[in-house]
Amino acid sequence: MTIKLYKLDGSPQVRPPLMLADILKLEFEPVTVNLLAGEHLKPEYVEKNPNHTIPMLEDDGYIVADSHAILMYLVDKYGQDQQQLYPKDLKLRTTVNQRLFFEASTLATARQAAMVGIFKNNATGPDEEGIKKVNELYKTLEAYLSKTKFLACDHLTIADISCVATISAVDYVVPIDAKYTKLSAWFNNLKQEQWYKNGNEPGLEIFIQYLKGMIAKNSGQA
Ligand SMILES: N[C@@H](CCC(=O)N[C@@H](CS)C(=O)NCC(=O)O)C(=O)O
Incomplete structure (x- = not known):
């Protein structure tokens, strides 16, 4: 198979x-x-x-x-x-679904908004609108994490796995403000996991190098 x-x-x-x-x-x-x-x-x-x-x-x-x-x-x-990653319990599963749809719609859109200028309009960083959007979402994530240890409940689910990929990319252009203590701690914890190192870091590095190259080009340094 x-x-x-x-x-x-x-x-x-x-x-x-x-x-x-x-x-x-x-x-x-x-x-x-x-x-x-x-x-x-x-x-x-x-x-x-x-x-x-x-x-x-x-x-x-x-x-x-x-x-x-x-x-x-x-x-x-x-x-x-490992079924707890996508719980069978209706309410838990529905909360996981909500966080996944939040990633698919709102978070992924904010990531694009923060980077579109760099990729398409010769910008050297995110514009004010993009920064504002991302910060609003950091606030939302902080609120989720104020209720539970992970994004949907008190253990890791696919909602965390989905969101951390986007956060790790967006954090490069709009760093998470230290005032979001829960979000910072959640992100730092996940970064220690072997599955994050194996599954996220190599691709993230490629993405960041590409982004850096675009920023250098847009600044006239490349
Ligand atoms: N909601 C989709 C979005 C996937 C997506 O937009 N992928 C981009 C690359 S990061 C892509 O394939 N773009 C090409 C296209 O839309 O034609 C997902 O989570 O898989």
Whole structure:
């Protein structure tokens, strides 16, 4: 049986499935999709995923697109004794779902807002609007973490795995203010985990180097 993960190493959305795979000891067959070369728009890719995004999972012919749906699927199917990562209890699961949808809509959009100027408009940093948006979301995350140790409850779930990939990228351009003590502690704790080091750090490094290169270019230093 092979589980293929279509990905590009620097993509923030690809890293949650990689971190989860490290926790669940799942092996993926990696398939690189070069977005810059438009490989995600090729008919054979669009046939599998009409929304032409990465990550995309192919499990014995079954396709799952969207990082959040991939996390849900992998725990349900391969979680074995790790089902607490996506709890079966209705209310706990619904809170996890809410945090995942928060990541998919609000947090991911804020990340893009904070970086779009650097990637597309020759900016050397995030604009005021982007910084404001990200800080509002840090406040929301701080509020979640004031109620429970992790984002959805008192133990790690896929909500944390999803959000930490985005936070780790956004923190580079809008550093988490020290006044958000709970959010800072949560982030520092997760950074110590081996699954974070294995699944997030290599891709994050590529992403940051790319971002640094763009900032240097936009500043006329490259
Ligand atoms: N909600 C999706 C978003 C995925 C996404 O936007 N991926 C970007 C790369 S980070 C992509 O594939 N962009 C190409 C496109 O949208 O055509 C997820 O979490 O998987």
